[in-house]
Amino acid sequence: MLVLKFGGSSVAHESAIRQVAQIIQSYAQKERVTVVVSAMGGITDLLVNALNSASNREATYQTLINEIEKTHLDAVKSLIPVSIQSGVISRMKQSVNQLDALLEGAYLIGETTPRLSDQVLAYGELLSSEIMAAYLQSLGIDLTYWDARLLIRTNSQHGKAQVDTATTYSALQQAAASGHQVQIMGGFIGSDASGHTTTLGRGGSDYSASLAAAGLSARELLIYTDVSGMFTAHPQWVKSAKPIEEISYEEAMELSHFGAKVLYPPTIQPAMADGIPLRIKNTFAPEDPGTLISATGGKKQKTVRGISHIPNMALVSLEGPGMVGIPGISQKFFSVLSQAQINVVLITQASSEHSITIAIASVDAQKAVDVVNEAFSYERKQGMINKLIPEMDMAILALVGDQMRSHQGLSGKMFQTLGRNNVNIRVIAQGSSERNISAVIAEKDVPKAINALHETFFEAQTKQINLFIMGVGTVGSQLLAQLESQSDYLQNHLQLQVRVVGMANSKTMCFDESGIELSQWANLLAGGTVSSLDGFAQEVKRLNLRNSIFVDNTANAEVANSYPTYLSNSISVVTCNKIACSASFDYYLQLQELCGKYQASFLYETNV
Template identity: 55%
Template sequence: MKVLKFGGTSVANPENINRVKAIVQKENDKKIALVVSAFGGITDLLLQTSQLASNQNLAYKEVLTEIENKHIAVVKDLIPVQIQSTVLSKVKSDLNVLETLLEGAFLIGELTPKLSDKIVSYGELLSSFIISEFFKSERLDAVFKDSRALITTDETYGKANVNFKVTNKNCQDYFKTNTYQINILPGFVAASSNGDSTTLGRGGSDYTAAIIAAAVGAEILEIWTDVSGMYTANPKLVKQAKCVSHISYEEAMELSHFGAKVLYPPTIQPVLNKEIPIVIKNTFKPEDPGTLITKNNNKQGKTVRGISHVGNISLLSLEGPGMIGIPGISKRFFETLSLEGISVVLITQASSEHSICVGISDDDVDSAVNALNEAFAYEIESRKIKPIIVEKDLTIVALVGDNMKSHQGLSGKMFSTLGKNNVNIRAIAQGASERNISAVIKKTDVKKALNSLHEEFFEENIKQLNLFVMGVGNVGSKFLNQIGKQTKYLKEELKLNVRVIGISNSRTMTFNENGISLSDWETELANGEKADKEVFFNTVNALNYRNSVFVDNTASEAVAESYTKYLKNSISVVTCNKIACSSDYEYYKELKQLAKKYNAPFLFETNVGAGLPIIDTLKHLIASGDKINKIQAVLSGSLNFVFNNFNDTVTFHDIVKQAQEEGYTEPDPTIDLSGIDVMRKILILTRESGHQLDIQQIENDAFLPKESLETNSNDSFFASLKKHESSFQELYKNANDVESKLKYVAQFENGKAKVGLQQIPKGHDFYNLEGSDNIVLFYTERYPNQPMIIKGAGAGAEVTASGIFADIIRIGNF
């Protein structure tokens, strides 16, 4: 004999009920006990209407009408017209009784637990009756059997305790003599010894099926629901979660206790001792294998089998010096909670006996606090113990697995993973069986915590990076295109799953929690909402993804000033914007400190030399114990491009215009030609070398006329270049006359930095620097005479984008 249970979503409407029939028909005349839940949503409506009635709110009648209409619609859809009247008559009769019960609650203005059980039981009673009549009309060998005639409980209404001795005999006697192939029973409902309706608690339909399966020694218990088994994590929160094909009873109990909604926690207990297998199946994908639950045969399997969570938790802490060495404190504490009917989900106690901390449901906090403060009133008044301390809005996350006790370091791995993602742990608990490690965290961190842990324990070391990109002009668009082209390579070769979640330009912004399509991001952005830097940050922060990275491709001072907010929320920052690192030294220092404190990398390789590994090389030199004595560099790709192409046959104006059009200069070319950009770059290198310097301390030997420097628009700037063409030609002639080339050089030595145009003679390392290339000479204690040289393309959208890309990969490898 098999026992099959179908949940509320499986019988939510006529279409789904037909799916159930198709599944049952494939059992080939095997005897079946078919336990069904109320139609989808009906139990909630019954609770709603009963609450409204007890509050003497006439709106309860509207909800009752909705309940009636739903059931009648199912009957009319499923039952042939010629026999509808009989079925409708019974359904309406039951609904009339339900109406009478609700009227009683309305008149007395009260809803007792006993009356509540009677009301909510009608969900399962009606669904099972209608389904049984439908099966009969389809010529299936089916019969309805009221579970209240089989399952006997005490009178603990709302969550009754089963009398297994009586229940087992009832079930055995019934199924021994019953000849029908399909016995359809309402889940969730039972009856006390004196015949009053009771219920087994929310999710009790699973329990009903398990009770019957254990009583009759069924060959298997099948739980049919709307997912294909028990998953490594909640698939609604963790997209990469996988179905677990086979787990033990104990693992299933742990997972179900900690929020795995596909199985009601008490379900396993009745079948465990008899070793009856349980299988979780998907009504909507019956071909999926599902999850098989048996006694442990996973001796050599995965250590962690699942990651689960239970929400709406509060921590209560009792603490004070008056607890130390005093026997009976714990007994009084837990006895007080027990007398209030409050279930404790998690317990932790300091070894000093200075405090006891427990996790309970948010719903029980007020009654628990009042009872405990009263129980310890004397100690609180005498200041031996503090009043109960409450922390709300928490969630428990738990690692579960039979084999966890055989492996060292799991706790450290779990807590390290959470810590890296700035998930603060409020309390920790681990059972003596070591089958479960639990941590209490803020509920706002649940999604990030589950995804981080799942990535660590289940995803074969594939790390997901979630990017939020601001600025998609020349550099930003190239960067997105490079990411799109390399997605497959990154995943297969570097084990990095890089997703772009948010994009913004100066006009619009867009977000997609599943990742923006990099083949069509322009369309998504064009159809986005109005751009707003504050809203952008708030959205990034609210999404609270693990491994979040803010990518700044702008030259905006306002954006640079926002980095602290990102870093303080453990959001990494990658930027080609030089303003932050070349601003006030204290701000630069703060950003570096925040990156360390919140474990959020702050990378800016492209601030100097675009895609060249200049800053990275400098960091390695310093980290290895070397010391920078002197830096000489040509750091402006745009200025190098300009002076490499400027001569007596072309105008300075035309060359600068060409540099702007080809993307070598900033949108405002005075930033490059005034030397400000080079000053920022040498300042950053100086600071990264370990020296404290501000930009005002850098000497700037400007070559532009004062009039050009003081222009306030690109048009007036270019007009001034034409006006002063003769002075630019004179600069060229003077250098050419001594067989030298003009290079804009940055230098740092003896604690001082300067930038300016220089005549570079033949034989110098800078002389043959072509195009827009950059070059840096590092003179160090290890390289005192022959410097370490880094040379290559130092400007252009493609190479700058590749530098940003390289920083993203560095974060992925952290």
């Protein structure tokens, strides 16, 4: 038995569904298959918006229902032969009518409830799984359709229900006894003991598939998405990120918790409990091997397996002289947060007991501040506890790897890399398992930090240098010509990938974050924006790239006076402009001091 799960992007439209059917057929020819599908891409968001509109008494919810109906009916008409379309269309319209009735109820009373929300959101998976089942049956596949609400039994915690695994596994085994070659059901949904529809939380279709795999003792669970496995870093942030061939259950859980969106964090637990391997595959590149997740995955692979992050975080610190040596402060702090249903993602405490710092979702920050300030109002009046003030726009960055515990110096290497690139670390945490090292940094620094760490831990053979060139006259144009002609040599012999990201003359300036095409630099610069020293510096800082160097090819005093702006942002300066070093000795000392403080270099031409 295999369990295959297909995400929303895999069933988003008619051509994707055809591709999914081919994959299912290829496996079903060899062994029995259970298929779990998500809602069609974008449908869950439409359902959420429709429910919000209806509960706010906005008649626009009808437009959204019409869009949902059209999307599914278009898929049916494209996929199902005309001779058997009528029955499928009739079932689709019946489901849409039921959905309409639920939303009309929310519109009439002007509110919604968690139970009603689950009923509404369930239609995404119900509709997509029915279409997939009808299409596979039209292809002659021996198939049965399972209503997940009759199999996945949960408690009544609507929105994020907890699964009764014993009852669920028994129901799955009884359903599978029918002996069909293919079973198909929607993910994400279940029901409580009273038969009321429940949901497992956003991303819960992965979890449904893992439950099916464990309940049916599957040989393997294959999760199909739109990327070829888990990567060493998010490909959107790091262009050189590589797929991870093998990884352990524990490493995969760490990476999925820290923002690797390929996998829903709880998914791994049921499969891991039964030792069932998981494989992340690409629906649109099925020949790619993907990532295998197992108990022994990748034991001989790299020490650091991946870099991930959680965005939109806030730091909240409870501190004050009255905390030292006083028992119960931590218990009260976390109890207040728990009662307010605020999830704490990261905790660190100073050994002096003077402060406790937590990282929470930004959306919860103000609520956390309000409830904690109220709970400690007496202590604040007595001067024992300071008033809480959240730090917003933060992110948690994490290095993950099972083998990190047996290697010394990884933390130092991580922090040195971040420091060299002017990334300030606000909080550090490491679990006792030593499977991850986490640091809280400013969200604006995330792209630079991830790229710098990826270069350090995964691209040791090649270092990327990002140049920002001021002045393209005789000296500057010759420099650009040399960089163009020697790029292969620098890459192959010195392991340096040198990119010119920005350039300017006295009239115009241009930037390209992926690197300016040096054979076209003159035309690109001529078509650039109006040049200014401040505007150039601001764009260099905004891009916030690792290993950045400002190159001054001018003889301009104003340019020479701008060096502190770059050095104080850990951007090295290379110059043939003699003005800075022939100015006052105090200015020279200032530049050298900035180099030491911000770990930047100041390299200059001199003469006697």
